[in-house]
Amino acid sequence: xxxxxxxxxxxxxxxxxxxxxxxxxxxxxxxxxxxxxxxxxxxxxxxxxxxxxxxxxxxxxxxxxxxxxxxxxxxxxxxxxxxxxxxxxxxxxxxxxxxxxxxxxxxxxxxxxxxxxxxxxxxxxxxxxxxxxxxxxxxxxxxxxxxxxxxxxxxxxxxxxxxxxxxxxxxxxxxxxxxxxxxxxxxxxxxxxxxxxxxxxxxxxxxxxxxxxxxxxxxxxxxxxxxxxxxxxxxxxxxxxxxxxxxxxxxxxxxxxxxxxxxxxxxxxxxxxxxxxxxxxxxxxxxxxxxxxxxxxxx
Numbered sequence: 001x002x003x004x005x006x007x008x009x010x011x012x013x014x015x016x017x018x019x020x021x022x023x024x025x026x027x028x029x030x031x032x033x034x035x036x037x038x039x040x041x042x043x044x045x046x047x048x049x050x051x052x053x054x055x056x057x058x059x060x061x062x063x064x065x066x067x068x069x070x071x072x073x074x075x076x077x078x079x080x081x082x083x084x085x086x087x088x089x090x091x092x093x094x095x096x097x098x099x100x101x102x103x104x105x106x107x108x109x110x111x112x113x114x115x116x117x118x119x120x121x122x123x124x125x126x127x128x129x130x131x132x133x134x135x136x137x138x139x140x141x142x143x144x145x146x147x148x149x150x151x152x153x154x155x156x157x158x159x160x161x162x163x164x165x166x167x168x169x170x171x172x173x174x175x176x177x178x179x180x181x182x183x184x185x186x187x188x189x190x191x192x193x194x195x196x197x198x199x200x201x202x203x204x205x206x207x208x209x210x211x212x213x214x215x216x217x218x219x220x221x222x223x224x225x226x227x228x229x230x231x232x233x234x235x236x237x238x239x240x241x242x243x244x245x246x247x248x249x250x251x252x253x254x255x256x257x258x259x260x261x262x263x264x265x266x267x268x269x270x271x272x273x274x275x276x277x278x279x280x281x282x283x284x285x286x287x288x289x290x291x292x293x294x295x296x297x298x299x
Contacts (some may be wrong), residue, residue: 005204006148006211008122009052009129011043012115013104014060019263028063029263033275038069039262041095041137048099050144052129054295055101056122058115067103072096072176111230116212117220119199125214127151127186130233132208134263136271141257143209150185156249157240160209162259167197172205173234175252188250193227193234206234207259214238215247 024032030040045057054171059066073092080089106118116130129144137143139194143160152160161175165299177186192201210233226232243249276282277290279294 003113005051006151007052007122008054008056008131009047009131010056010058010116010123011040011047011068011131011133011225012041012061012106012112013133014058014109014115015134015263016060016109017263019265020268026062028065030063031065031069032262033280034089034136034260034262034268034271035279037199039136040066040133041098042139043071043131043133044101046137046144047129047131049139050129050148052144052160055099056119057101057103058106058118059103060109070095070101071096080297082285096100107232111232113220113231113233113236114225116233117215117217117231120217123214123217127211127213130208130210134261135208136262137209137255137258138258138260138275141255141259143253143255143257144211147209147211147253150251150253151257153181153184154249154251154281155213155245156251157213157216157237158211159237159250159252160207161186161252161254162207162256163203163254164205166200166203169200169203169205170194170197171290172207174200174202175204175206176201177204180251185251185253188237188252190241191234191238191250193232204254207255209255213240213247215243219222245247253265280292 004279013028013030015022015029020029020032031038034042076092077089099213102122104118104122106115147158149162164172171194173191174195175188176190177188179295180187190201216236219239223231223236226235238249240248262266262271276286
């Protein structure tokens with residue numbers, strides 16, 4: 001039997017965004033703008049570009065703005081059309097025409113594993129992608145399509161890893177991996193959530209892109225709360241990595257492209273500047289200003 005092509009993607013977006021308070025007191029963190037689009041739109045666009053046509057967003061309380069953003073606003077469209085402002089009209093159409101987006105509420109904030117479990121009924125018995133709304137992958141770099149190829153080849157679950165400085169690994173889930181002969185992807189032997197730097201098995205950090213076999217739901221249903229008293233997806237993947245039979249095994253793609261953590265203030269600012277420099281309207285002026293600004297900084 002041929003492996004099933006992945007068409008469904010789950011985007012957990014129920015976090016409180018406390019690192020950005022007070023900006024996120026009344027606005028979802030996923031709606032914070034990166035240049036001229038909310039961060040979540042970049043994530044949805046990435047999923048659609050990779051061929052995932054059925055999207056499920058897992059939201060929480062006070063996240064209505066997410067649904068509104070991807071919905072039509074006829075009055076605004078009519079106003080822009082009447083003014084002949086085709087550029088702005090095309091920009092808002094981009095968000096509303098991205099794909100088939102569904103929504104489900106995560107009633108209690110019980111962790112990423114629980115958020116993924118909330119997608120069980122929608123996903124059903126087929127492999128699916130998970131894209132975290134905090135992680136922004138530069139559209140010029142391929143990741144999901146590469147991961148999909150690995151999932152088709154291995155049949156299990158696939159995660160994305162990125163090398164970080166050893167002293168930073170305690171902020172991430174960390175992977176113990178081994179080489180797969182003749183392949184560019186690696187086999188995951190074990191996972192540890194936010195280990196101390198001197199106890200980490202590597203400097204390979206888990207970033208927010210996953211392609212999961214539906215067997216993960218069965219494991220999550222029996223996964224006890226772990227670190228932070230939350231149901232950790234990392235713990236479920238650890239079980240699958242050591243399991244046997246259909247849907248077992250976890251492999252990883254080591255990503256060496258451009259990635260921004262829009263849940264972190266410094267990385268969020270870096271994402272804005274990096275993407276604005278290449279923006280057709282802003283780039284030239286921003287580059288000129290940046291050179292003058294940096295030249296004026298004291299060492």
